[in-house]
Amino acid sequence: MGLQQKRQDMATLEDIVNLECYPLNAPDSEKYRECVERISRQLDEDGCAHFARFIRSDLIERLREESEEVAPKAHYHSNKVTPYATADDDAYPEDHPMRRFQAFSNGFVAKDLIDEDKLVQRLYRNPIFQQFIADCLQEERIYEYADPIAGLVINVMPENTTLPWHFDTNEFIVSLMTRRPESGGDFQYAPNIRTPGHENFEEVQRILDGDHGKVKSLTLNTGDLQLFKGRYSMHRVAPTQGQRLCALLGYAKEPGMIGRVKRTQDVYGRVTQAHIDAENAQREDSLAG
Ligand SMILES: O=C(O)CCC(=O)C(=O)O
């Protein structure tokens, strides 16, 4: 990376991030090490870390306005989903978690509909920010998606909707609240309710039935950032009053991440040639293998 580029990346960071609380600009400092350690500990404990006031306070209005402006471009795909995003399987009893279909009515604004000069784009692409997230995850580095329309999206939850209980396919996700709803819309999660090799259907079922004894709740204000490991912790967004807008910054542990054609078509209502090419290449690979 050239020196000029590095300076520019640092300037972007200074423009956007509350560096007093989050010293991303001084990765060699004691303060940075402490900050990263605190977050890593939170992630180890319950898979979720909260960065209150991550965005500079004088930019909160702009952050909200930028996301409100683009929100009407969201694509909606109303459907019914299980916590596992799987098809129905009548090998299980009717009330089993594998067969619990819940209404889903969110929309997503795709990455290519968000202008390059918007705060969320500038943050998503910033290599210093990316290294900070990698450090918190105790990874060497992380990669932006190669996907032209996914990777950075804005989740749009209209008035009186929920994002139902689910596990993520991704190991981790970075979320930035860009419009806190008037009320409700808390992020609720059951820390590490499943582990590799153990689905723990009994407890999952209890939560689906409304027992929230083991559920934690997090209220994010506009400008707060969250780092969440969603593969083991079932989570949802509680019903919102007023529109809730949240930017989801997706990264991968390997370069070249690109979504599958079917899922991309479902979620965004379209695919690009890059999606088709990637799927064909994969098919060739598996034939050769
Ligand atoms: O909007 C959020 O806070 C969470 C979204 C989420 O869980 C997801 O898209 O998988």
Ligand SMILES: [Fe+2]
């Ligand atoms: Fe999720």
